[in-house]
Amino acid sequence: MSELNQEYKPLIVAFCCNWCSYAGADLAGSNRLAYPADVKIIRVPCSCRVNPMFILRAFQRGADGVILCGCHPGDCHYTTGNYYTRRRMSMLFSMLDYLGIERERTRVEWVSAAEGAKFASTMNDFAKKVASLGPNKRLEDLRCKP
Amino acid sequence: MQRIGVFVCWCGSNIAGTVDVHAVAEALKNESGVVFSTDYQYMCSQAGQDIIKNAIAEHKLTGIVVCSCSPRMHEATFRKTAAAAGLNPYMVEIANIREQCSWVHKDMLSGTEKAVILGRAAIAKVHLNAPLIPGQSPVAKRALVIGGGIAGIQTALDIADAGFPVDIVETKPTIGGKMAQLDKTFPTLDCAACILTPKMVDAAQNELIKIYSYSEVSQVSGYVGNFDVTIKRRARFVKEDLCTGCGLCTEKCPQKKVPNEFNLGMDTRRAIYIPFAQAVPKVATIDPDYCTMLKTGKCGICSKVCTAGAIDYTAKDEFITEKYGAIVVATGYNPISMEKFDEFAYSQSKDVITSLEFERLTNAAGPTAGKLLRPSDGEHPHKIVFVQCVGSRCDSCAEKGKEYCSKICCMYTAKHAMLTRDKYPDTEVYVFYIDVRTPGKAFDEFYRRAVEEYGVHYVKGMVGKVVPQGKKLMVQASDLIDGKQLHIDADLVVLAAAIEPDKSARPLATMLTASMDTNDFFTEAHPKLRPVESPTAGVFLSGACQGPKDIPETVSQASAAAAKVIGLLCKDHLTGNPCVASANEMLCSGCSQCANVCPYGAITYSEKEFRMPNRTTLMRRVASVNPAVCQGCGACTVACPSGAMDLNGFKNNQIMAEVDAICRN
C-alpha cells in the first residue's frame, strides 16, 4: 500500500434500525469484534425511517459510503418497514450510480440482533470496498464544506 | 438556544481504556450550546446521576448528552435522572461510545476521535429536541369478541374470569362454531359436544358475558382502549327474553323443506328452527327466506302454538352501540367450496362428500343418528376412499384451491379412517395422501395406530378422477410408492377440503384496520414474538381466523389473547409513546400516501378550514395521526411527498443534523 492510501480514511455513515441492527452493532461491541472507526452509526427507529434525503445529504457533506441496516425481511419490528426500505433503496442506489456514486459506496444489509459477527464483518468489508474507491468527489458539494 | 450539558462516562476502563474520556469532555466543551462538560467513572451510579442532577440545576441545562454505553442499556435510566431534576426526559440524548466505539476500536487515537464525533452528533441532535409529553387515554373496561366458536368462547371465559365484562358477537343463531358440528376429536377421541357444550353453557350463565347471537359488527371507530362499535342485531322474529326453547314451534311449522345448514344440507329443518339441541342461546329463529307468514302474511302457526308469546313477526333489525377497550377477532374458518373440483364428482354424486359432512354423518345428533350410511340410498358403505389435501398445497391450482397446507386434514382423516374401522370392521378404508403431516403431541402415534392397529390402507399418491358408475364410484389413482395405477370401486368418497377464512373476515378487517395476508388470514403483529396481537393496537387474534389450527392450538391462542386483553383492561389509562408521527397541516396536500404505508392505520383525513392571506377561507383535506395508534416507525415520513409528516424524537432536521455533525471534519 502506498503512503497516501494508508492515510486516506473513508467517512462512512451507517443507519441502523433500533430493533435489530443497532442491537446487532451493540452485540458486535459486547463480543469485541473490531471494525474500522471510520464507521459512524446513526440510530433510527426502523430502516424505513431513512429518507433518501439523508443519504444524499451525507454524500453532499463528504461521506464516502452510506450503509443502511435493518431487520431481516419478515422480521421488521413494524412488520413491513424493511420492504419499503428495500424498494426505495434499490431505486435510490441505481439513481446514485447514474450520478456517479458507485454501487459499492451504497449498501443495504439485513443484520439481526443476534448477528454481531455479521455486523462486524459487513462493516469491515464495506469499509474496505469504500476505501479502495477513494474519496467521493462526485456528489461532494464544496459549498457544504466549511 | 439550548443550554447543553455533556457527561462522559469512563465505564471503569471499559470506555476509558480506549477512549481518552477527559479529552472528549474537553473537546465537546467547544461545541455550540454546551455550557457544561465533564467526565466521571460511572455515570449510571448514584453518584454519577447526582452529578447530572446537580449540573441541570446549577447550569440551568435545557438538554443533556450522555456519552456512555448503548441507549438500549441506560437511556431509560438517564431519562429518569433528568426527570428527577425537572428536565423533560426527552431532552436527553445518548452517544454510544462503548459498544459502538471503545469496544470495537483498538487504538486510543481513533477511538477518541470517533467518540468526539459521536458526541458532536448527539449534541447537534439535542439542539433540536423538544420536550415531549406522552399522551394519556382512558381505557373502557369491556372487551368485544367477534365470533363465538371455541376460540371466541374460550377467550370470553378467560376475560370474564379475570373480572371484566365481555360481549360475544356471533353471526349464527348459536355459538359453538365448527366444533359443535364435529363428532369425536383427535387426538384423544373425546366427543366434541361433551367438551364444548359445558363451555357454551358456562358462557351463557356467566354474568359478565353477554352473547349477541344472530348479530354482526356493522361499524367500528376509535382506537385502543376506546373503540366505539355498532352491533347489528338481526331480527330473529322471536323475542329472546320470552322464548324458553321448548321447540314446539319447530315441530308445528308447516314449512318443512328448508335445507338444514347445521347438517350441511344433508337433511331439512323447518322455517322456524333451533340449530341443535344444545344451542346457546336456546332460542328459536325464523328464517325469513322460507317463512310464509313473513313472505305472504299467511300462516302464523308458530305464534299460535307458542305459549310464551315469544313470536313477533314485526321485529326489525336493531343497532346497539357500545364502548370497548379491546377487540378480539375469532371469526374462524370454513371449508372451501368443492364445486370447482369436478374431477372428484362432488356435484355429480351425493356419495362424494366433504370431511365436515362425514362428521355429521357419524355424529349421533346428525341426520343419520350416527349411522354411517350413504347419502344416496341409505346403505352401509363397504369401501371408503378418503382423499387428503383437496385444494390444499396447490401451487398449480391457485384459482380453485389454496397454496398453503390446511394443517388439520391429515389428523382428522386419520381419525375418520380409524373410527370407521373401529365401528365397522368389515369396511375397507383407503387414504390417499401427498404426505402425512403429524407434528403435535401424540399426533404421530395416533396416525400410526390408524395404520398399524386399524389396518387403514394409506396410499401415497393423488386421486386423478372419480367416476360415478351405477351405485359405485370408480376411483382412479396412482400409487407413487409401488408405481402403479389403482382402480377402486368405492361406495363413498370423502374429500378433505382445504379450509379458508370466513368470507366476512375481509370487510371486518377493513372496519378494524387490521391487516390480512393474501389468503385473508389475519396477520399478527410479529410472527414470532407477538402472535396473538394484530398490528393494530387493541385488536387481538384468536383461533383459526389467523391461520389453520386444530382445537388444542385454537384454545391456547384463545387464552393467550385473553391474557393480552386482561393486561390491557387492567390499566386505567394508557400512556402513549410520545415519539409518534405528526403532520404539518400547512404542508399536507391530503394525498393519502402516508396512510397507504402506515402498518397500523394510524392516519386519518379530515376537511379543515384554512384562512388564506387574502382573508378568504379554504377547505382542505389534511392528514392527522392518532398518537394512541401510531407506533413510531416513520414509514409515513418518508412516503410523504410534501415533507409534511415528521416523527417526534427522530425528526428530519434532527437526523440531518446528526449527518452533518458526523460529516463535519
Ligand SMILES: Cc1cc2nc3c(=O)[nH]c(=O)nc-3n(C[C@H](O)[C@H](O)[C@H](O)COP(=O)(O)OP(=O)(O)OC[C@H]3O[C@@H](n4cnc5c(N)ncnc54)[C@H](O)[C@@H]3O)c2cc1C
Ligand atoms: C372435518 C373437520 C374435522 C375436525 N376435527 C378436529 C379434531 O378432531 N380435533 C381438533 O382439534 N380439531 C378438529 N378440527 C378443527 C376445528 O374445527 C378447529 O380447530 C376449530 O373449530 C377452530 O375454532 P375457531 O373458533 O377458531 O373457528 P370456528 O369454529 O370456525 O368458529 C368461528 C365462529 O365465528 C363465527 N363468525 C365468523 N365470522 C363472523 C363475523 N364476521 N361476525 C361474527 N361471528 C362470525 C362463525 O359463525 C363461528 O361460529 C376439524 C375441522 C374439520 C373441518
Ligand code: SF4
Ligand atoms: S410513524 Fe409509522 S405508525 Fe406512526 S403514523 Fe407513521 S407510518 Fe403509521
Ligand code: SF4
Ligand atoms: S403523505 Fe404527507 S401530504 Fe400526503 S396526506 Fe400524508 S402528510 Fe399529507
Ligand code: FES
Ligand atoms: S425495525 Fe428493523 S427494519 Fe423495521
